[in-house]
Amino acid sequence: MSLVFAIFLPIIAALLIPLLFKRVSSIHTGWFVLIIPLLLVIFYGTYISTVMDGSTYVDELPWIPSLGISFISYIDGLSLLFSLLITGIGTLVVLYSIFYLDKNKEKLGNFYVYLLMFMSAMLGVVQSDHLISLYFFWELTSISSFLLIGYWYTKDRSRFGALKSMMITVFGGLMMLGGFLILGIIGDTFSIRELIGEATAIAGHDLFVWALVLVLIGAFTKSAQFPFYIWLPDAMEAPTPVSAYLHSATMVKAGLYLVARFTPIFALSEVWVWLVTGIGILTLFWGSFFAVKQTDLKAILAFSTVSQLGLIMSLLGIGSIAYHVTGDLVTTFTFATFAAIFHLMNHATFKGSLFMIAGIIDHETGTRDIRKLGGLMSLMPVSFTIALIGSLSMAGVPPFNGFLSKEMFLDAVLNLQHFDLYAMDSWWILFPIVAWIASVFTFVYSLYFVFYTFRGKYKPEQLPKAAHEAPIGMLVSPGILATLVVIIFFIPNFFGNAFIKPAVAAIQPLAYKVPSDVGFSIKAWHGFDSPALYMTLGVFLVGYLLYMTIPKWRAMYNALPSKVSLNGMYDGIMRLGDSGAHRFSSIYMTGSIRNYFVYMFAAIIVLLGGTMWIKDAFAIRLDALAPIRFFEILISILLIIGTITILFTKSRLTAVIALGAVGYTVALFYIIFKAPDLALTQLVIETVSVALFLGAFYHLPKLNKHEKGKEDRGFRLGNFLIALGVGVMVTLIAISSHSQKLIPSISQYYKDTVYSEAGGGNIVNVILVDYRGFDTLFEISVLTIASLGIIGMITLRLAKKRGARKIENK
Amino acid sequence: MEILMSILIGFLFMAAVYLILSRSLLRIIIGTGLLSHGTHLLLLTMGGLGGKAAPVLTEGVTVKDYVDPLPQALILTAIVISFGVTAFSLVLAYRTYKELGTDNMDLMKGTEDND
Amino acid sequence: MKTNDLIIQTTTKLVFFIIFLFSIHIFFAGHYTPGGGFVGGLLMSSAIVLLLLAFDLKTVKEMLPVNYTVVTAIGLLISIATAAGSIFFNVPFFTHVYDYFNIPLLGKTSIHTAMFFDTGVYLVVVGVTMTIIQMIGGDE
Incomplete structure (x- = not known):
């Protein structure tokens, strides 16, 4: 199977889905769909061992040869990791959806077509080497996300959320396209690999910073970074399998992928370091802070996702500092990249399982409102266990994988003190402080999510359905993810060698030639002299205190102004656009x-006359x-007489x-x-x-002149x-x-060859x-x-609409 | 002759535009008919009028003497198309007239609540 | 309205065939002398229009029981098929070929794929014109 074909396999398979859904109604369509990601995960799995040794693979399919645009599938450590995430999580999500979506009630045909379309698009994004095809797939992910969020299109909130996500991500996509075009022009190539090759030359160009900022806007909108994150909470209207897949594990990570992929090109810029790190940290804090405010289970997870994406983003930013330093410091900062990729993987596991649990709770109790939930622990013990594992991992508690990557994150942020360029030496201390506060809130909302749902008092009178444990099939996928959460904690370096090191080598090609050069190993215990250890302990302590006192301090969120929020701004801009366009048109x-x-006619006069005037195009030859x-002359006079007759x-x-x-x-x-x-x-x-006119004569109106009289003199x-x-x-043009005959007529050719x-x-x-x-x-x-x-x-006369009235003929 | 034709074409266009801008349906359709005549003649004039032989291969005529065939081909297409368009707009016009009971364009325009 | 003008009706029948034959002639001659699918088709329709004027819609429909929409469709199909046929010979869309044949009675004649294309044009023109006129004429 060629690599490009593998990208398109899901979308090709999608063509069959509606047919299967219609014809084979006894079997849930999801079972057929499941084959595709499963096949692909095995296919990409076969690449792991060779990519570990530093091999890369390229496959090309021309798309628009005349413009030099092709689908180029490029497999290296980074794209392989993402491909495996997409297909792996994809498999679990499809499996989960089979139990989540009722085959008799839902339009499964639509759902799986969109889902498969997304899968192709996402694979395309992470494997494309050509900027234009990357952009193509990028927008395709936005479109499929739009369709999936709006899957329950009869609900107002779904449509609103779908439109909002589309507006923001497509806006970012267009910005990114602008950046790509600038890059393509200054680098004279659209191939990412070739651009990386001439990174130093590109960095000197005047437009370089523009390209950088535009590409970053694309990445930030997609990865829900501040201030563009506002679409993600509204995207939670999508069916939960979609939220778990697109809006936590894969699509929102496309921005991270983009930043990682472009690090070798842009990292030489100071702006890049500041923007990626700064926005990342800000988003981390913002998301975690507001997650505690939410009362909808999925909204908590959405804000948590925003926050975690910020965390990874800031790590990528810190990692790009490696391009600015030499000697031992290089590995000090590439460590951040390593941590970023590790956390990206961990996040996919624990957040995916949490989303699925949120879906299960919604499915089994009929609500996601945390205020109505509580005491589900004894009723849904398996779900509780899985949720606990996921949440504690998210909070950074051992023995779960989140603990490892959270520690590494704190280490990486502290490493900023070794960087003394770009005013970082005086500002660096802010980063660990903000990161620490954000970690505290992360701890708080993780406990909030799991304990407010599963402990406390069971309130059956507030639940639409009587709660009970989910069917076993539904628990399989989150169960697998939760198991991974634990496994990764115990054998982190197996995953580190297989997935993370090849990816880091792809992001840091200057520092590492082959994946085995990446010398980090993941340890749970760093000794008592590790500052991260004390930070973590502090997080647990303060976080636990804050968690216990949530009811006391949560009221402060209400003190925040709601009108001047980012959502308010979005609504305002949309309204302004709507009414402005209406008024203008x-x-x-x-x-x-x-x-x-x-x-x-005015355009004809102005444009033609203007052009003639400016270009001095009028000419008259009498020879x-x-x-x-x-x-x-006689015929001319006849013609004039005829015309005048018509007029009068x-x-x-x-x-x-x-x-x-x-x-x-005329004849x-x-x-x-x-x-x-x-x-x-x-x-x-x-x-x-x-004959035609006479035939229609009976039906035609009289030759009324509606512009008689004095009042119409101006009109005439x-x-x-x-x-x-x-x-x-x-006349002038004729x-x-x-x-003037500026170019020879093609007629000569016709005459000669006829x-x-x-x-x-x-x-x-x-x-x-023939010719034409x-x-x-x-x-x-x-x-x-x-x-x-x-x-x-x-023949097809429309039935007269009720209320349509005849207008009096004046 | 070309200058004369140019003026004639201008006149045809003028009459056609005047008719099209009027408020009566039938006059608009007749105007479009005139407009296409003007356009056809314009194309013909652009190719030059002084040819000695029709663009049909004939023994003893040198290639140079044939009239430019391209405008003629374009016009032929345009004549037939404008026939189709005229017929279409004619039916559109009288169906509108029958449905709305008016041929005054100003009365036909949609309003805020019923467009 | 049923007209019963015997002289017109008789003349029309005759003239119809003359115009009809002329239209066929002008169609076939089109590649070498003035004429072609458009003119031929239009002449044919004008002949039918003449019938319509002399008789009435119903009578003509009985005389020529043809569904003109089908004629249009067939014409369009012929044209597209001719144009697309070249694809199967691995040459670009719309490549025409021609050759000369000796046909008994007619002598040396050229057979040209463009002719088939023009046949499509002829049929479309007849079909469209007559559809329009019948539609308008038959509309009450």
Whole structure:
């Protein structure tokens, strides 16, 4: 199986899903879907051992060869880790969804098509080496996320959340595209690998910082960093399998992937270090702080996800400092990258399981409101165990994997003291402090999540359903993830060697040639002299105190202004856009066809006249003119008379006949100017046209002039001036176009080859059927459509709408 | 002749635009008919009018003497298309007239609550 | 409205066939002399229009029981098929071929794929024109 094909496999399989859903209704569609990620996880699994040794794989499929755009699948440590996450978590999520979504009630066809589409898109994002195809997949993830959040599209909140996520992530995507284009232009290539090769040259360019900021906006919107995170809590309207998959384990990590992937290109910039680290830390704090405020289980997890993404983001930022230092310090900072990837993996395991538990609670009790829940421990013991493992890991408590990576995080932040550039020496102390406070809140909301749900008093009267343990199938996926949480704690270095080191080597190619060069090993115990140990102990102590006193201090969240929040800003901008667009378009969209005509004709006068004026394009040559003969003057006069008759007649019969007469005089012109085909066609068509008009005569309105009278004098004058303007303009163009032949006509080619190559004698007809056959083909298509339209208008009369009234004819 | 034709075309366009800008349905349709005549002649004039022979291969005519065939081919397409369009708009017009009971464009425009 | 003008009706029948034959002629001649699918098709429709004028819609429908929408569809299909046929010979879309054949009675004749394309055009033009006119004429 080629790598590019592997990317597209889910989306190809998605084509079959609606069919399976319709035809095979006895089996849950999810079982068929399950095959795909399972197959892919095995497929990508076979790459682990060789990628560990530093091998990379490339596969290319041309997409738009003329622009040099191709789908390039590039597998190295980083993309392999992500691919495995996507397919691995994907397998578990599909399995979970089989029990979560009822096959008789839900539109499973839609759900799995979107899900598979997302899977392809996400694989594309992490494997694409070409910036444009990366962007393509990137937006595809936004679209599939939109569709999945809006899966229960009858709910207002779902649609709102879907639109919000779409607006923000697509905005970021467009910014990112801008950044990509700048990068492509200054680096003269769209290949990420080639760009990495010329990173130093690129860094010197004036537009470099712009590219950097734009790409970062893309990454920050997708990874829900401050201030763009606001879409993620609203995205929780999606079915829980989606939240677990897209909005915690994979899609929101696309931004992290992007930052990691572009680190070798951008890390040389001071702006990068500050932005990525600073925004990361801020988001970490912000998310953890507000998580405690939430009362919806999934909202707590959403804010927690925001916070954890910030944590990883800041670690990536600290890791990029390695590009600014030399000697031993390099490994001091690449350690942060190592920690980032490790935590990314851990987060996927514990957060995935927590989301699934939140879904189970919702499924079995009918609510996610933590105020109504409580005392579920004895009723749902298995769920409780899994939730406890996940939460404690999230809180950073041993013996779970979160403890390891949280310690490493604190170490990495403390390492900032060794960096004395870019004013970091005076500000670094802020980072560990904020990180520590955020860790405290993380501890608090982790306990809040699990104990407020499972301990305390059971309140069955507030629950829509009587709570009971979930079916075994539903517990399998979170159970597997929770087991991983424990396993990783005990054998972290197995995972470190297999997944993390290859990824770190890909992010830090300057420091490490092959994955085995990455010399870190993960330890649970660093000795008593480790400052991180005391920080962690402090977190447990203060966190526990705060947790016990939650009811006392939570009221302070209400003191925060709700109107000037980021969500308020988003709503305001959306409203402004809506009403602004409406107001703006209603200025010119008056509904009167005459106004639209006026715009068009005015545009003709202004644009053509302006161009002619600016380019000095008017020309008149009197030397190569055809002679004027008597009967030509005669025909011209006939034409003018006919036209004037049409203008001034009051009878529609006269007008129609005069129009026919004009048509016949035009045919005479064709005869004079040696166009026999045209003359023939014109004569016949004029006849048919007149027959057409007469046939429709019975139905046609009278030739009313609606602009009589004094009050319409201005109206008529305006029309006349516009008409005059267009007439003069066309005359000038006709004269100039005849008077200057700037480029040779293609007609010469037609004349030369008509017999030898096209085997015909009538050049006009040969042009129609051969040289420009496309024109004719489309023309007859247009004719067919016109006739179908006419049939539609006449035979399919719409039933008169109630309340539609006839307008009095003035 | 080209100058004369140019002026004639300008006149046709002027009349057509004037008709199109009016408020009466039928006049608008007739206006579009005139507009297409003007356009056809404009195309023809652009190619030059002084050709000596129709663009049909004939014994004893040198290649140079043939009229430019390309505008003619374009016009032929345009004639047939404009026939289709005229027929379409004619039916559209009279169906509208029948449904709404007016041929005054100003009365037909949608309002805020019923567009 | 049922007209019973015998002279017009008789003449029309005759003229119809003359125009009809002329339209066929002009269609076939189109590749070498003025004419072609468009003019041919239009002439054919004008002949039918003439019938419509002399008789009435119902009578003409009985005389020529043709569904013109089908004619349009067939025409369009022929044209597209001709254009697309070249794909199967591994040449670009719309590549025409022609050759000369000696056909008994007619002598040396060229057979040209463009002719098939033009046949499609002819049929579409007839179909569309007649659809429109019948529709408008038959609308009460």
